[in-house]
Amino acid sequence: MRLLEPLLIPLAALVVSLLLFGVFVALAGHNPLQVYHSIYRGAFGSWFSWQNTLVRASPLMLTAMCTALPARVGLIVIGGEGAVVVGALAAALVGIGLNGVFAPVAVIGLMLLAAMACGGLWVAAVGALRHYRGVNETISSLLFNYIAIAILNFLVIGPLRDPASLNKPASVPIGSDNMIGNIAESSVHWGLAYGLLACLTLWLVVRRSTMGFAMDVIGGNPRAAYLAGLPVGRLVILACLLGGAAAGVAGMLEVAAVHGRLSSSVNAGYGYAGILVAFLARHNPLAIIPVALLLGGIRASGGLLQRSHDLPDATVLVLQGIIFLVILASESLYGRTPLSQRPGVTR
Amino acid sequence: MKRRSLLKGIVAAGAASAVAGLGSRAAWAQSKVRMGFIYVGPRDDYGYNQSHFEGKSAVARLDWVKAVDEENVPETIEVVKTMESMINLDGAQVLFPTSFGYFDPHILKVARKYPEVKFLHCGGLWDASKHPRNVGSYFGYIDEPVYLAGIVAGHASKTGKLGYIAAIPIPQVLRNINSFTLGARSVNPQITTQVVFTGGWSNPVKEAESANSMVDQGIDVLTCHVDSPKVVVETAEKRGVYCCGYHTDQSALAPRGFLTGSEWNWAKVYIDYAELIRANAEIPNLVRGGLREGIVKSSGYGPAVSAAAKQAADAVRQKFMDGSMVVYKGPIKDNTGKLVIAEGVEHGQTDITLESMDWLVEGVIGTTKG
Amino acid sequence: MSGEHAGLLGVLIAVLGGAIRVGTPFLFVSLGECLTEKSGRINLGLEGNLVMGAMSGYAISYLSGSAWLGVLAAGLAGALLGALHALLCQQRNVNDIAVGIALMLFGTGLAFFLGKAFIQPTAPRLPAIALGGWSGSPVVRAALEINVLFVIGALLAPAMGWFFRNARWGLMVRTVGESTDAALAMGLDVNRVRFFSTVAGGFLAGVGGSFLSLYYPGSWNEGLSSGQGLMAVALVIFARWNPVSCFYASLLFGGAAALGPALQSVGITWGYYLFNAAPYVLTLLIMIATSSSRRTLTGMPGAFTR
Structure with a gap:
């Protein structure tokens, strides 16, 4: 029965948050049922809405990893935003530099590698600072975000600016041949596949490999891990590296699937939402997939809420906040519900 | 019809x-x-x-x-x-x-x-x-009413230093800065316009800080090109300097120092x-x-605007209305001394080349590079 | 009036004035965070308190006609969010940093939602005290236009330092933060102490928000905070959990934020984006320089050593 807990508790929490949100919109003078219906319609109500949701979910899967993986070794990293920016920067530089030099397949592959390497190293630095210097990783990753964004803005408006980009400063394009297209006839770009693949691969790493097991030991009890002779430092940095690499891919997708060039908009705000996804998925890479879909759906429905109910765009922020808070509060229920047959033995 | x-x-x-x-x-x-x-x-x-x-x-x-x-x-x-x-x-x-x-x-x-x-x-x-x-x-x-605002600012300024708080250096922003400066320098060729780029379309703290720094430097007329001019206009009023509005009518925010503004x-x-x-x-x-077609307009004059300033601005407004006004008429040098519009060359308002402007006119203190 | 204050002296004065103007919200939020962290919890969500405080302060000032009622309302809004944080975090297995991020989202979302109606109206603002009356220079006078909130904050910092060192309650907060076991042995109710510390911290952060909307820059809109609440959390570590250092650090951060515009206003225009990043780089460098895996930070609450 305890196996049901990880499924039922979040579902119950979701229902509770929707009820609370219903009270909120009712207080604001709207009919909650109609609002629910619009959220459903905007997120999952039709194939059009599904595509809308999917295209938002893929970067969330990748940025969530930047918080989820370090969390497995006990670090709370909020540097997804910075890794996205650095990944985008690396991908754009490679794309621009190699445009026309190599075949598109090779350029895309190299952009991917560069984004993974740079995003990964960016966050690995946070892990290394934590491990070797005791620098608080939450704060340093936050600062890394601001620094990455400042560097991006500087480059886009200065050295990398394409003079032809008139009213929106941007770099020269990476070339339309080097762009990642959409899946079949849909309007969802291939980034979705990247996101799913990353979630599955990292789930295997976390759940099925010795390394993943060692990471969990470190996350559970670092002293025991030391005593057991685990290479704690290496694993901590590796977890950050993998997380950062995933977020770097999200940045590469912004360049290669959405914008086709570098501009300040490649920082599309998926970094902070990814933190939310990671915590809601309890840092489980596989659970990140449905949570990212849910969050992507909520964000996708924001526009419809504005247009059909005249609700401000902040409505979806409030909804996300409520869901986040309720699900976090529900963490305390694990092992305490009637479903857990032998209370007291858990954890 | x-x-x-x-x-x-x-x-x-x-x-x-x-x-x-x-x-x-x-x-x-x-x-x-x-x-x-x-x-x-x-x-x-x-x-x-x-x-x-x-x-x-x-x-x-x-x-x-x-x-x-x-x-x-x-x-x-x-x-x-x-x-x-x-x-x-x-x-x-x-x-x-x-x-x-x-x-x-x-x-x-x-x-x-x-x-x-x-x-x-x-x-x-x-x-x-x-x-x-x-x-x-x-x-x-919109640079037409901005040019008029420049004329009014040129009359109002005692220090000969104007301040422009702008988001990022893109053609439409640069054109406004240049037109404002050209308007002011048509009154007094010694006038300078200091530019501060805040780096973003909405950053109230930086906008306020830029406004204060510029007033500290002796600038006595402020205007801006950011998404919301409210902070700049209110800061100017608080510091007791003149200001020109942008985008919408902000005269109510600065009852003493508001000169005029440019509205869509x-x-x-x-x-x-x-x-x-x-x-x-x-x-x-x-x-x-522009003004003639009614797509842009000026805000009403504030109480601080002198009769001479009104007269000068309205005279130019008349020329905009009848289509005879050309702001970008050579010779015009940029602020690095380079001749950007040669003697005898005229770029009328409808000239599309003006929409890819990447220079700041002589008299502007600032750079288009980040 | 012109000339006398041109150049680098002007920059210096502008940065000094900016340090006070831009630094005050940092000061309040960091003092609030300092109090919370001393009790052994991190509230990363003070950005939410700040924005919520800014909105409710402006709204109440507009509705009631009294800016000081606005400040109070801002504090109360912040305290409510703080209470939410404390109540959630005292549940088993609930991570304080995650709750902080959630509250940041919730607080800003709520403030934007409720604040729509208050973007347009003009509310009464907080008055300033002119401390520069002695000076003939308008620049100096402007730089020394000090808001009462800054004075309160400046007095609060040493008072809080004294509180942690000497007051009974201060010792309680510190004990709870240093070691839960010791606190339990002394018969302290850990959750209660943390609750009050987080609520009080939230209150201060809310007040910091009201400074943004009611004094400087002095209006309410959605772009008002550019992450000052988040930065203030970093600032506490920078100040090593010492309230008086929080005061200096806030001034430093404020001054650093004022540096970019001030340099541009005298014609030093290169690389303003990089100047804008100065506070972050500075904090990071100091964090790296003052941290060490061997030595716990002096002043760091014990609960933070993992």
Whole structure:
């Protein structure tokens, strides 16, 4: 029965948050049922809405990893935003530099590698600072975000600016041949596949490999891990590296699937939402997939809420906040519900 | 009648080659004209987004128009999805994505996918050779009232130092700074304009800090080109210097120091478009216009404006109205000493080359490089 | 009036004035965070308190006509969010940093939602005290236009330092933060102490928000905070959990934020984006320089050593 807990508790929490949100919109003078219906319609109500949701979910899967993986070794990293920016920067530089030099397949592959390497190293630095210097990783990753964004803005408006980009400063394009297209006839770009693949691969790493097991030991009890002779430092940095690499891919997708060039908009705000996804998925890479879909759906429905109910765009922020808070509060229920047959033995 | 001829008159290059796909859609004739508006910031920011929202509200009052809008839409895939959503879920026939950064690549991408929908972008530079025909752009020569504000500022300033708080160095911002400076220097050639770029369209603390720093440097007239001028105007008033508004009317925010301001009148543009669509007429790909066409206007003069200043500004306004005014008339040097417009060369307001301006005129202290 | 204050002296004065103007919200939020962290919890959500405080302060000032009622309302709004944080975090297995991020989202979302109606109206603002009356220079006078909130904050910092060292309650907060076991042995109710510390911290952060909307820059809109609440959390570590150092650090951060515009206003225009990043780089460098895996930070609450 305890196996049901990880499924039922979040579902119950979701229902509770929707009820609370219903009270909120009712207080604001709207009919909650109609609002629910619009959220459903905007997120999952039709194939059009599904595509809308999917295209938002893929970067969330990748940025969530930047918080989820370090969390497995006990670090709370909020540097997804910075890794996205650095990944985008690396991908754009490679794309621009190699445009026309190599075949598109090779350029895309190299952009991917560069984004993974740079995003990964960016966050690995946070892990290394934590491990070797005791620098608080939450704060340093936050600062890394601001620094990455400042560097991006500087480059886009200065050295990398394409003079032809008139009213929106941007770099020269990476070339339309080097762009990642959409899946079949849909309007969802291939980034979705990247996101799913990353979630599955990292789930295997976390759940099925010795390394993943060692990471969990470190996350559970670092002293025991030391005593057991685990290479704690290496694993901590590796977890950050993998997380950062995933977020770097999200940045590469912004360049290669959405914008086709570098501009300040490649920082599309998926970094902070990814933190939310990671915590809601309890840092489980596989659970990140449905949570990212849910969050992507909520964000996708924001526009419809504005247009059909005249609700401000902040409505979806409030909804996300409520869901986040309720699900976090529900963490305390694990092992305490009637479903857990032998209370007291858990954890 | 007047409106039609106006739109025709102000259409610049490329219009002739553009055939709107809308002509074939007679089916729409019975139903309402459906328009979608997209803003990058909040609807009520006392600035750019509000000016468009006011335009949308005006056109939405017509009983044969159905207008939807969405605020705070970032220049990312979000705007792509918002446009598609307005087309698919609200049946929008014409979209007005109003932020500069929406144009390339987002509008161009979606426009190719929905050839039967019109995409009219505010400020973009539509190019017949490169861009889809169902895309168009509209903009106002707001630098005309800005030039007038420069004249008024030139009269009001005692220190001869003006301050311009701007978001980022892009052509439309640079053109405003240059026109303001040229206006002021037409009064007194010794006047300088100090520019501070805040790096973003909305950053109130930096805007206030820039305003304070400039007043500390002896600057006594401030103006700005950011999304919401509220902070700059209020800071100027607090510090006891003069200010010129932008985007909408801010005179109420600075009862003592407000000189004049430059405002959009999008209601006119949007109603014109709505009527063209209703009449199934061809929609021009480039719509431009200034004071004469009523797309932009000046805010009323504040109490601090002298009679001489009013007279000087109104005289030039008259020349804008009759089309005889040319702001960019050579010789003009940039602020590095380079001759950018040669002797005898004139760029009239409708000249599209002015829309890719990348220099600051002599007398401006600042640089276009980050 | 012109000339006398041109150049680098002007920059210096502008940065000094900016340090006070821009630094005050940092000061309040960091003092609030300092108090919370001393009790052994991190509230990363003070950005939410700040924005919520800014909105409610402006709204109440506009509705009631009294800016000081606005400040109070801002504090109360912040305290409510703080209470939410404390109540959630005292549940088993609930991570304080995650709750902080959630509250940041919730607080800003709520403030934007409720604040729509208050972007347009003009509310009464907080008055300033002119401390520069002695000076003939308008620049100096402007730089020394000090808001009462800054004075309160400046007095609060040493008072809080004294509180931690000498007051009974201060010792309680510190004990709870240093070691839960020791606190339990002394018969302290850990959750209660943390609750009050987080609520009080939230209150201060809310007040910091009201400074933004009611004094400087002095209006309410959605772009008002550019992450000052988040930065203030970093600042506490920078100040090593010492309230008086929080005061200096806030001034330093404020001054650093004022540096970019001030340099541009005298014609030093290169690389303003990089100047804007100065506070972050500075904090990072100091964090790296003052941290060490061997030595716990002096002043760091014991609960933070994992």
